[in-house]
Amino acid sequence: MKGMTAALRHRDFRYLMAAFTISDIGTWAYNVALAIWVIDATDSYGWLAATTVVRFVPALVFSPFAGLLADRFERRGLMMGADATFAVLMALMGTAMALDAPPLVVLAIAGCSSTLGSLYGPAAAALTPHVVPEKDLASANTLRNTVDNLSVVLGPALGALLALTGPPQNAVWINAATFLASFLLLARMHQRAPGGDVTEGGEAGALRQMTAGLRALRDEPGVLVLVGFSVLATGMFGADTVFFVAASDQLLGTGPDGYGYLLAGLGVGGLLAAPLVTRAEALPRLAPVIVGGMALYCLPTLLLLASDEPAVAFAAQVLRGAGTLFVDVLAVTAMQRALPSDVMARVFAIFDSLCLMAILVGSTATGWVLGVADLDVVLWMLGAGGFAISLLGLPWLLAIDRRAAVRRAELAPLLRLLDAVELVEEVPDGGLVQLAGAGELVDVPAGQAVVTQGEAADAFYVIVAGGCAVVSEVDGHRIDAPALAAGDWFGEIGLLEGVARTATVTATEPTRVLRIPGEDFLAVLTAGRPTAAFTEQAGIRLRRTHGVGYTGAALRP
Structure with missing residues (x-):
C-alpha cells in the first residue's frame, strides 16, 4: 500500500487527485441521469443509442485537435477553463431537462460536453509528470485508475439514488457543482505545465502538428506495444457494455439491474488490485505482468x-x-516516462482516440455476433479469443524485456557507485536508476579542470577512478579543500544553492567521472525532504570552501 500511495506525498498531486475524484463521481452520476431522462422523455431505445453516439463520436473526432491545444497552452489553466465550461454546460442541461426541452437540445449539450472532455484527459495526463517525479508515476497512475474504478461503483449508485429521490436534473446540477469544486482545487496547485511551440518554428502545418503524437509513438516501439495491449483491453470493455446486458438477460436472470452489478464487479477488482500494481511495475520483466x-x-x-x-x-x-488495471497503468506510465513533454498531450489524445474507436468496434462487433449466434459464442470470443489475440504481442514483450535486461546490466556499475554516495543514501532505488540512466562517463586528463569557480552550475559529479584537487578563492585568499578520490563527489553546492560554482576542481591524474545533468539531479533530490546526512554533508563542504552554511535554496518550493 505504501508504494501505491507514494504520489500522495506531493502537494499538487493531492489537489489534482481530489479534483479527479469529485468530478469523476459526478460525471458517472450524470451519465445515469442522462440515460434515465432520455428514456422517460422519449420512451425510445433509438434515442438512448443516440445518447451513446453523442458521448463518443464528438470526442473521437475532436481528440487530435484537443491534444494539440493541450500541448500549446498551459495545462493546469486549460483544465480550469474546461471545468468552468463544464459547469456552465451542466447547469444549462439541468435547466433544459427541468423545462422539458426537446431531447435534441439536451443531446446537443451532451455532445458539447463530450467534445470538451477530449481536451481534459490529455491535459491531465501531460500535467501529471510535472507534479510527481518519475519514480512515482506508477503510483500516480494507479491512484488515477483507482479513482476511475471507485467512480464506476459510487457514481452510478449516486445517480440511481438521486433518480429515486427526485428528477434526473438534480444529478446534472450536482455534476455542475462538482466541476466548480474541481476548478477551485486546481486553482490551489502551485505547479504549472507550460505549453510550447507546436508549429515547430512556424514550419509545421495543422496536420503535421496534430500527427506529432503518432510520430512520437512510432519512434518508441516499446511504448507502442504497451499501447496496443491497452487498446485491446479497452476494446474488450466495449464488448462488455453489450455482453453484460445480454448475459444479465439471457444467462443470469438478473434483468437490466444486472448490467450495473457486473460493471461494479470490474470496479471492485480494480480497487482490490491497486496496491499490487506499483510492485508489479518494479519487476525486472514486463512480459509476465502484461500477459498475466x-x-x-x-x-x-x-x-x-x-x-x-x-x-x-x-x-x-x-x-x-x-x-485490466495492470495493463492500463503500465501503458500510461510508459508513455509518461518515455515521451517528450512537448508532444505528450497529443500522444494521449491519439491514445484516447484509439481507445474510443476500440470501444465502438468492440461493442458493435459483439452486438453483431449476438445477432447471428448464441451467447456461448460470445463467451468463447471474449474469453479464449481475446487472450489468444493478446499472445500475438508476446514476442514484442519479450524483446522489450531483453533490451531492459541489457540496459540494467549497463547501469549496474553506476548503480553500485551511486549506492556508496552518502549524499543520496536515502534516495529510493527508482531515483538511483533515474540518476544512473541520465549520467554520462567522462574521462578527464591530468591537469584539466572539471569545474571552474564562478561558472554556471549545470551538473553533479562522482569520481569513478582517479583523483582531484579542490581550490577556491574567497576575498583574494586561496583555500585548499581536502583532495577527492574515487567514490567522492562534487558539484552539488552550486545546484542546491542555485549559485555559480564555489570552487575549482582539477584532475590531479587521469580521472574518470560520472556526470549527472543538474536538472536530473535536482528532480530526484527534490522528490523528498533532504535527510540529516544530506544537509550535514552539504553544509560541511560549503563551509570548507566559503565559510558559510548550506541553505538548500533549490530544494525549497
Missing part, C-alpha cells in the same frame, strides 16, 4: 460457460477488473 494481466482479464469470462449464478459472474468480473 490479459489472462486475468480474459479467461474468467469462460466461467460463465459452467455457471449461471450471479455471484460467480460477479466474482469473474472482480478478477477481470484486477487484470
Whole structure:
C-alpha cells in the first residue's frame, strides 16, 4: 500500500487527485441521469443509442485537435477553463431537462460536453509528470485508475439514488457543482505545465502538428506495444457494455439491474488490485505482468460457460477488473516516462482516440455476433479469443524485456557507485536508476579542470577512478579543500544553492567521472525532504570552501 500511495506525498498531486475524484463521481452520476431522462422523455431505445453516439463520436473526432491545444497552452489553466465550461454546460442541461426541452437540445449539450472532455484527459495526463517525479508515476497512475474504478461503483449508485429521490436534473446540477469544486482545487496547485511551440518554428502545418503524437509513438516501439495491449483491453470493455446486458438477460436472470452489478464487479477488482500494481511495475520483466494481466482479464469470462449464478459472474468480473488495471497503468506510465513533454498531450489524445474507436468496434462487433449466434459464442470470443489475440504481442514483450535486461546490466556499475554516495543514501532505488540512466562517463586528463569557480552550475559529479584537487578563492585568499578520490563527489553546492560554482576542481591524474545533468539531479533530490546526512554533508563542504552554511535554496518550493 505504501508504494501505491507514494504520489500522495506531493502537494499538487493531492489537489489534482481530489479534483479527479469529485468530478469523476459526478460525471458517472450524470451519465445515469442522462440515460434515465432520455428514456422517460422519449420512451425510445433509438434515442438512448443516440445518447451513446453523442458521448463518443464528438470526442473521437475532436481528440487530435484537443491534444494539440493541450500541448500549446498551459495545462493546469486549460483544465480550469474546461471545468468552468463544464459547469456552465451542466447547469444549462439541468435547466433544459427541468423545462422539458426537446431531447435534441439536451443531446446537443451532451455532445458539447463530450467534445470538451477530449481536451481534459490529455491535459491531465501531460500535467501529471510535472507534479510527481518519475519514480512515482506508477503510483500516480494507479491512484488515477483507482479513482476511475471507485467512480464506476459510487457514481452510478449516486445517480440511481438521486433518480429515486427526485428528477434526473438534480444529478446534472450536482455534476455542475462538482466541476466548480474541481476548478477551485486546481486553482490551489502551485505547479504549472507550460505549453510550447507546436508549429515547430512556424514550419509545421495543422496536420503535421496534430500527427506529432503518432510520430512520437512510432519512434518508441516499446511504448507502442504497451499501447496496443491497452487498446485491446479497452476494446474488450466495449464488448462488455453489450455482453453484460445480454448475459444479465439471457444467462443470469438478473434483468437490466444486472448490467450495473457486473460493471461494479470490474470496479471492485480494480480497487482490490491497486496496491499490487506499483510492485508489479518494479519487476525486472514486463512480459509476465502484461500477459498475466490479459489472462486475468480474459479467461474468467469462460466461467460463465459452467455457471449461471450471479455471484460467480460477479466474482469473474472482480478478477477481470484486477487484470485490466495492470495493463492500463503500465501503458500510461510508459508513455509518461518515455515521451517528450512537448508532444505528450497529443500522444494521449491519439491514445484516447484509439481507445474510443476500440470501444465502438468492440461493442458493435459483439452486438453483431449476438445477432447471428448464441451467447456461448460470445463467451468463447471474449474469453479464449481475446487472450489468444493478446499472445500475438508476446514476442514484442519479450524483446522489450531483453533490451531492459541489457540496459540494467549497463547501469549496474553506476548503480553500485551511486549506492556508496552518502549524499543520496536515502534516495529510493527508482531515483538511483533515474540518476544512473541520465549520467554520462567522462574521462578527464591530468591537469584539466572539471569545474571552474564562478561558472554556471549545470551538473553533479562522482569520481569513478582517479583523483582531484579542490581550490577556491574567497576575498583574494586561496583555500585548499581536502583532495577527492574515487567514490567522492562534487558539484552539488552550486545546484542546491542555485549559485555559480564555489570552487575549482582539477584532475590531479587521469580521472574518470560520472556526470549527472543538474536538472536530473535536482528532480530526484527534490522528490523528498533532504535527510540529516544530506544537509550535514552539504553544509560541511560549503563551509570548507566559503565559510558559510548550506541553505538548500533549490530544494525549497
